[in-house]
Amino acid sequence: MTHRTQRLSLWASLLSLCILMTACDDASNKDVSTQSTTQLKIDEVSKDVSGWPRTLMTSHGPVTLTKQPTRIVSTSVTMTGTLLAIDAPIIGSGATIPNTNISDDQGFFTQWSECASKKGLKVLYQTEHNAEAVIRENPDLILISATGGDSALKLYDQLKDIAPTAVINYGDKSWMQLAKVLGNFIGLEENANILIDTFNQQIDQFKEVATLPPQPTTALVYYRDGTGGNIWTSESAQGQLLTQLGFTLSPIPDSMRGDLSMGKRNDIVIASGERFPDALTGNTLLLFATEPPQEAMVKNNAYLAETPAILNNSIYAVGNDTFRLDYFSSSNMIQRLTNLFKKDKHALTSNP
Known part of the structure; x- marks a missing residue:
């Protein structure tokens, strides 16, 4: 075999090895991507480098959104306040008993009643959870609280086949932590961060004067x-x-x-x-x-x-x-x- 032939053979072997290593690297990257989703902790969000899809790990398993939602329904009147604060595209919400010391005539909490009115937020039901009312709104994301009096967990099996349905526990979180989770999941992380920064200024100001x-x-x-x-x-x-x-x-x-x-x-x-x-x-x-x-x-x-x-x-x-x-x-x-x-x-x- 000539030296030229030997060199060509060596280059061919190296090329084959590089192709094999690249294929292994691609397979490894795909495994890591899949593994990162399955190994998410509850309330953690993974997202594609392009921004979508995004997956939130919940107590009921992972929930994936292929694109940013535009018709969010909240079955939790508590979570609704945080959704309104980060300017989420929420179209309907469950409500509590109307006309109490904490609620308006629709059953929305008084602290964000005015904001809900300006946004045209629809009352789906008051206190008694109603799957049909949720389904009629044709949501592309449904949110359910894991605990509390406004938890609609009993509807989960019925709603999860209608649209992506995420069960989130707000009982162990500050509203800021909840805003982070929701913002990361629905693509409004910048809104959540700005809101939290604004609120932290209020905290700092309180410490200065109190x-x-x-x-x-x-x-x-x-x-x-x-x-x-x-x-x-x-x-x-x-x-x-x-x-x-x-x-x-x-x-x-x-x-x-x-x-x-x-x-x-x-x-x-x-x-x-x-x-x-x-x-x-x-x-x-x-x-x-x-x-x-x-x-x-x-x-x-x-x-x-x-x-x-x-x-x-x-x-x-x-x-x-x-x-x-x-x-x-x-x-x-x-x-x-x-x-x-x-x-x-x-x-x-x-x-x-």
Whole structure:
């Protein structure tokens, strides 16, 4: 064999090897892409380099959108507020009981009622989940909450064949975390980031002008009959926001954590009956989902007379709209806390 022939043979072998290695690399890349989707953690989103498709991992498995949705239906009135805040293309929503201290005449939460009206948001049903009402809107994405009174999980099997249907747990997230998840999934991550930056400015401004009441703090929804309350944990949206504002949440005794009458939840601990006073360990009580008149009811509850916050006379209501926190109600809450605890009454103007 001549030297020329040997060289040609060597080059041919090298070329074959390169082709084989390239094919292996392509196969490996495809495996990694597939593997990255299957190995997503719950609430994580994977997306193609071009932006679409996108896949969200949920407790019910992965949900994929091949393009940006334009007709979103929310079966969760709580998640609806965050969708409105990031300007999502939401066309219909479930609602709660109308004309209450937290809802308008349609059953939408008062903190974003005006925004919903401007957007022309349609009420699909009030309290009683209705699959037919959802289907009639011809949605290209359906959102269901995993927990809470507005969870339509019982409709999941019926709705998942109509359109991509994502089950999301808002109970263990701040609204900012929820906005991140939703924004990444539906292609509005920039909107979510801008909104969060704006809100963080409100948090920073509060810290500059506020003097906190005696710490630590117990945050709760107080039962009007005085027999107990639902205490927000550090995993709740309420607890997370308070922590961001500089409050320290008071520890909840382990003996309080046995009541599962509302299902297994990480955001609240139910304290009632004989155990109720023992759960109020904070030097300050913040009363959620209520207005200032209830402060006197708590102070006058003889059953709680020896709790630290009563002895400190440090009890504050933070507003009816704080039972479900979104951008709108969270901003309202910060303004109320500012009015209560600001060093200088003129240091903070109205919310942006």
